[in-house]
Amino acid sequence: MSEQKNFEDWLKAAPKSELHLHLDGTLEARRLLSLAEKTHVPLSYQTLEEVEVAYQFENLQSFLDLYYLGASVLRDEEDFYHLMMDYLQRCRENNIVHTEIMIEPQTYLPNGIEFPVFMAGFKRAIADARSQWGQSALLILSFLRHMPEADALHVLDLAEAYRDDFVAIGLASGERDNPPQKFTELYRRAGERGYRLTAHAGEEGPPAYIRAALDDLQVERIDHGVRCVEDEPLVEELRERQIPLTVCPLSNVRLHVFSEMKQHNILQLLQRGLKVTVNSDDPAYFGGYLNDNFIALYRELNLNREQALQLLQNGFEASFLPAEAKQNYLEQLRNFAEGP
Ligand SMILES: Nc1ncnc2[nH]cnc12
Numbered sequence: 056m057s058e059q060k061n062f063e064d065w066l067k068a069a070p071k072s073e074l075h076l077h078l079d080g081t082l083e084a085r086r087l088l089s090l091a092e093k094t095h096v097p098l099s100y101q102t103l104e105e106v107e108v109a110y111q112f113e114n115l116q117s118f119l120d121l122y123y124l125g126a127s128v129l130r131d132e133e134d135f136y137h138l139m140m141d142y143l144q145r146c147r148e149n150n151i152v153h154t155e156i157m158i159e160p161q162t163y164l165p166n167g168i169e170f171p172v173f174m175a176g177f178k179r180a181i182a183d184a185r186s187q188w189g190q191s192a193l194l195i196l197s198f199l200r201h202m203p204e205a206d207a208l209h210v211l212d213l214a215e216a217y218r219d220d221f222v223a224i225g226l227a228s229g230e231r232d233n234p235p236q237k238f239t240e241l242y243r244r245a246g247e248r249g250y251r252l253t254a255h256a257g258e259e260g261p262p263a264y265i266r267a268a269l270d271d272l273q274v275e276r277i278d279h280g281v282r283c284v285e286d287e288p289l290v291e292e293l294r295e296r297q298i299p300l301t302v303c304p305l306s307n308v309r310l311h312v313f314s315e316m317k318q319h320n321i322l323q324l325l326q327r328g329l330k331v332t333v334n335s336d337d338p339a340y341f342g343g344y345l346n347d348n349f350i351a352l353y354r355e356l357n358l359n360r361e362q363a364l365q366l367l368q369n370g371f372e373a374s375f376l377p378a379e380a381k382q383n384y385l386e387q388l389r390n391f392a393e394g395p
């Protein structure tokens with residue numbers, strides 16, 4: 056067997072965590088098209104070939120426009136069950152033993168779909184995957200930053216009935232002109248209610264947004280964060296405090312944060328001692344699940360075994376799991392690394 060195939064098989068078989076995953080970003084084109092027909096949501100693309108053309112994004116906003124339109128085909132509990140179950144099956148195939156999934160109620164509520172409908176589907180799928188193959192999954196209540204803070208505060212209150220189902224809150228959607236400071240009160244209240252705190256920052260937005268997420272929102276993890284390199288003292292602070300960055304390589308290339316994978320800075324960040332992790336973000340839109348992201352790093356950036364192990368270890372350490380569960384997964388990873 057070639058060395059390349061050997062290493063790619065090793066990457067695929069390694070136990071992994073995924074910490075940056077929007078569930079709506081796992082809606083595969085095939086299911087999207089059939090649900091759109093059922094719910095009569097008009098799309099400008101009708102075939103898989105047309106979808107491929109439509110998914111040539113220019114930037115974050117051009118992706119988000121299709122992403123929110125795509126999610127609007129989801130209507131009943133069964134739709135939400137299948138969406139979650141399909142992704143959890145992908146976890147099994149990718150050896151993602153633990154995942155932290157962003158749920159975005161502000162996408163569903165305007166269509167009249169309330170918490171009991173989508174939460175019933177999500178929770179049933181997670182319970183089934185847990186009982187069938189021991190899948191570990193936590194949910195993150197993710198807010199849309201292009202909407203007013205007052206709307207987010209209302210949704211935070213609606214989520215109180217499901218408080219035990221969410222480990223953290225997050226902040227996603229268009230970064231430009233929606234700085235973290237817009238959500239200071241949301242993060243203050245969520246912190247008071249015991250949620251762990253993460254937010255997208257420094258994907259398209261400037262490093263000042265990463266700083267604001269740390270200082271004004273008090274987050275303990277940053278989603279993306281790759282633009283931190285434009286601010287040297289910030290890089291130093293992220294390194295010193297070991298703030299995890301949930302980096303999404305294929306997403307960053309598809310949304311032109313980097314012109315090509317060879318330009319991606321993830322291994323430089325790793326080498327500088329930052330706690331970076333690998334994630335897929337919206338795999339149905341960006342051409343690959345978590346294993347595809349690791350393989351792209353190997354093929355384009357010559358990721359080696361030592362770097363891969365560090366990224367995998369970071370993924371478990373940066374999770375919102377309790378300490379004991381983290382230690383169990385880290386031991387599983389060590390056993391895998393020692394190998395047969
Ligand atoms: N990459 C991304 N950035 C911001 N918001 C998102 N929502 C889904 N994917 C996103």
Ligand SMILES: [Zn+2]
Nearest residue numbers: 075227278336
């Ligand atoms: Zn994201």
